[in-house]
Amino acid sequence: MEQTHTISNSPLTLHNLDQVLRSNLSLALSPESRKQIIKCREYLDQKLASSSTPIYGINTGFGSLYNKNIPKDQLEKLQENLVKSHACGTGPEVPPEIVMLMLFLKIQSLSYGYSGVQLETVNRLIDMYNNRVWPRVYEMGSLGASGDLAPLAHLSLTLIGSGEVHYDGAIYTGEALLKKLSWDKIHFKAKEGLALLNGTQFMSAYGTWSLLHAHRVLKLANLIGALSLDAFDGRLEPFDEAVHKIRPHAGQVHVAASVKEILKGSAIASQAKKHVQDPYSFRCIPQVHGASYDAIQFVTQSFLTEINSVSDNPNIFADADKIISAGNFHGQPLALPLDFLAIALAELGNISERRTYQLISGARDLPHYLVADPGINSGLMIPQYTAASLVSQNKQLCTPASVDSIVSSNGQEDHVSMGANAATKVYRVVNNLYSILAIELITAAQALHFRRPLTSSAELEAFVNTFRKVVPFIETDRELHVDMVAAESFLKTYSLKFPV
Numbered sequence: 001m002e003q004t005h006t007i008s009n010s011p012l013t014l015h016n017l018d019q020v021l022r023s024n025l026s027l028a029l030s031p032e033s034r035k036q037i038i039k040c041r042e043y044l045d046q047k048l049a050s051s052s053t054p055i056y057g058i059n060t061g062f063g064s065l066y067n068k069n070i071p072k073d074q075l076e077k078l079q080e081n082l083v084k085s086h087a088c089g090t091g092p093e094v095p096p097e098i099v100m101l102m103l104f105l106k107i108q109s110l111s112y113g114y115s116g117v118q119l120e121t122v123n124r125l126i127d128m129y130n131n132r133v134w135p136r137v138y139e140m141g142s143l144g145a146s147g148d149l150a151p152l153a154h155l156s157l158t159l160i161g162s163g164e165v166h167y168d169g170a171i172y173t174g175e176a177l178l179k180k181l182s183w184d185k186i187h188f189k190a191k192e193g194l195a196l197l198n199g200t201q202f203m204s205a206y207g208t209w210s211l212l213h214a215h216r217v218l219k220l221a222n223l224i225g226a227l228s229l230d231a232f233d234g235r236l237e238p239f240d241e242a243v244h245k246i247r248p249h250a251g252q253v254h255v256a257a258s259v260k261e262i263l264k265g266s267a268i269a270s271q272a273k274k275h276v277q278d279p280y281s282f283r284c285i286p287q288v289h290g291a292s293y294d295a296i297q298f299v300t301q302s303f304l305t306e307i308n309s310v311s312d313n314p315n316i317f318a319d320a321d322k323i324i325s326a327g328n329f330h331g332q333p334l335a336l337p338l339d340f341l342a343i344a345l346a347e348l349g350n351i352s353e354r355r356t357y358q359l360i361s362g363a364r365d366l367p368h369y370l371v372a373d374p375g376i377n378s379g380l381m382i383p384q385y386t387a388a389s390l391v392s393q394n395k396q397l398c399t400p401a402s403v404d405s406i407v408s409s410n411g412q413e414d415h416v417s418m419g420a421n422a423a424t425k426v427y428r429v430v431n432n433l434y435s436i437l438a439i440e441l442i443t444a445a446q447a448l449h450f451r452r453p454l455t456s457s458a459e460l461e462a463f464v465n466t467f468r469k470v471v472p473f474i475e476t477d478r479e480l481h482v483d484m485v486a487a488e489s490f491l492k493t494y495s496l497k498f499p500v
Helices: 014-022 031-050 072-086 096-110 119-130 149-160 174-181 192-197 201-231 241-245 250-262 285-307 332-359 381-397 419-449 458-467 480-493
Strands: 003-007 025-029 090-093 138-140 164-167 170-173 315-317 322-324
Touching: 003 014, 014 096, 014 201, 014 285, 025 031, 025 119, 031 119, 031 315, 072 149, 072 192, 096 119, 096 149, 096 201, 119 149, 138 149, 149 174, 149 192, 149 201, 164 174, 170 174, 201 250, 201 285, 201 332, 201 419, 201 458, 241 250, 250 285, 285 332, 332 381, 332 419, 381 419, 381 480, 419 458, 419 480
Parallel strands: 003 025
Antiparallel strands: 090 138, 164 170, 315 322
């Protein structure tokens, strides 16, 4: 059943964004948002009619052309030319779920009534969303200031009957789409093209997607890490509350308690141990996963601020009779957290691969490579290679994008955030991490078999039993790529309570 989400001044939450990704939502503007959009546009029209004072991007050129005044009869053409000339994206096409988030976040930002757009323009963007019209946008081209110019230009071309879109399983030109849906071309008024192109919605969409999955993969990492600990016959003492009370980082305390709860009632965990200590990849799960938890919380707050903000330029304050050219389009508040998020998630993969390695090493009375007849069977030898390759690539992807800046627009835009590159990198890190955790899950579930007749906790036994419906126990060598793909799909769809 289709649900309606009302665009309003009420703060967006992660739960709202999760619904955007997972539900068949339709959008509608609240009466207050409509009122604010109309009020701002009327103020700007009156300002332009009563004054010839240069206002950046409204009756002047853009970037280093800010000193070129534009006649009133050319203001619509100026905005249309801006959108066309800035559609310079290249590289892979942006995935549909990211374009969907871009469109949603752009509508949200324009709805606050500080951008000077026509109500008609915002309504058309909503029509695009509700009809599942996804413009073709490309991954490369944004410097993360002045906003995400190239990708947002591609997002906006449809409004004027240009560009290309995905609609109803086919690709249409913008002109053909308008004809098919009986939509009129939008005639931009002064400032509208700039309002559409200035903004951080490309960075924000990639970052939002990655952040939603970051919360998910952290829970999965705790669950799979607990399974690996039990399959390795690990000790529970490092998860004791007393240890974490004397070093009370929030994430560390949270993860220790979570793992201990997951392992509650495990016969394996409660049996006497021959060893007095476990390797760091098991013993330090609270400290390592916990640090990633803290990083994810920080990034969450940064993104919740951003997605509930106005990030175009100039900003129009009708009540104060002010039009201010400033820098809310600059992506630095996102670039730094995005780099931090990539590092935090890569570390979850780093420690996961080490647990996989330990489980196949022949330690703790487990057979080499977790197969009954090693030699004729290679068992789980090579999935660890794959995990190691993915971990290595993630390390390379963690080189910060935010430390770079290249001068653009003839020196007028002399510091940029490179937040778009940070955003696309973390997207790749998340997808790699799913694959790494899938390999650990295959390995840990296989190792658990060799602990029978002892059982793990009720939660973990149920988790493994569900997993076994898609990836059976490995008796002899088989094509493990199939199992890895199935395991990854399982992790992406396994039911977890999302944080509200």
